[in-house]
Amino acid sequence: MAENFLLHTCCAPCGIAVIDELRSEFDLSVLFFNPNIFPEEEYLKRKTEVVRVCTEWSVPMIDIDYAPEEWEACIKGLEQEPEQGKRCFTCIGMRLDRSAREAKERGFSVFGTTLTMGSRKSARVIFPIGEAAARRYGLDFYAEDWKKKGRETVARRMVKDRDIYRQNYCGCRYSVRER
Numbered sequence: 042m043a044e045n046f047l048l049h050t051c052c053a054p055c056g057i058a059v060i061d062e063l064r065s066e067f068d069l070s071v072l073f074f075n076p077n078i079f080p081e082e083e084y085l086k087r088k089t090e091v092v093r094v095c096t097e098w099s100v101p102m103i104d105i106d107y108a109p110e111e112w113e114a115c116i117k118g119l120e121q122e123p124e125q126g127k128r129c130f131t132c133i134g135m136r137l138d139r140s141a142r143e144a145k146e147r148g149f150s151v152f153g154t155t156l157t158m159g160s161r162k163s164a165r166v167i168f169p170i171g172e173a174a175a176r177r178y179g180l181d182f183y184a185e186d187w188k189k190k191g192r193e194t195v196a197r198r199m200v201k202d203r204d205i206y207r208q209n210y211c212g213c214r215y216s217v218r219e220r
């Protein structure tokens with residue numbers, strides 16, 4: 042029987058090719074936990090597109106409530122950090138810790154994230170964060186750099202074919218100024 046896998050998904054453009062690849066290998070579910078996204082309208086837009094992808098392939102999706110105040114509390118003092126600095130490290134850590142916790146509580150054995158698909162997201166930074174979260178909850182972390190093996194091209198085509206919304210900033214209010 043295929044292992045059950047919980048995939049933290051940041052957005053449809055990063056997630057679509059990953060979901061398509063993993064759904065044939067695992068008993069896959071998607072988790073949408075991204076309280077970093079600002080404003081709420083943008084959060085809902087990105088989530089709607091992830092719902093659309095999951096619906097197309099009948100992949101179950103777990104939707105965690107939008108809690109921007111929790112995220113703001115977590116990155117307090119790091120607001121002025123540049124993108125890819127300490128604020129991002131904390132933001133990714135928060136999202137992956139919660140994803141691993143949800144995976145454990147819901148009976149998954151493996152968890153992963155689509156974050157390494159992002160052109161400004163380094164697998165070297167994300168892997169240790171994911172692995173540490175997996176260790177805390179007794180899970181396996183699926184360490185894959187999704188940018189590799191031509192998947193970015195595949196993802197771009199899939200997004201274009203479906204006319205999926207693609208954002209032009211990472212997500213938080215501070216990344217808007219760096220877009």
Ligand code: SF4
Pocket residue numbers: 077078124125128129130132133211212213214215216
């Ligand atoms: S730029 Fe992106 S990864 Fe960094 S803190 Fe903002 S939302 Fe999180």
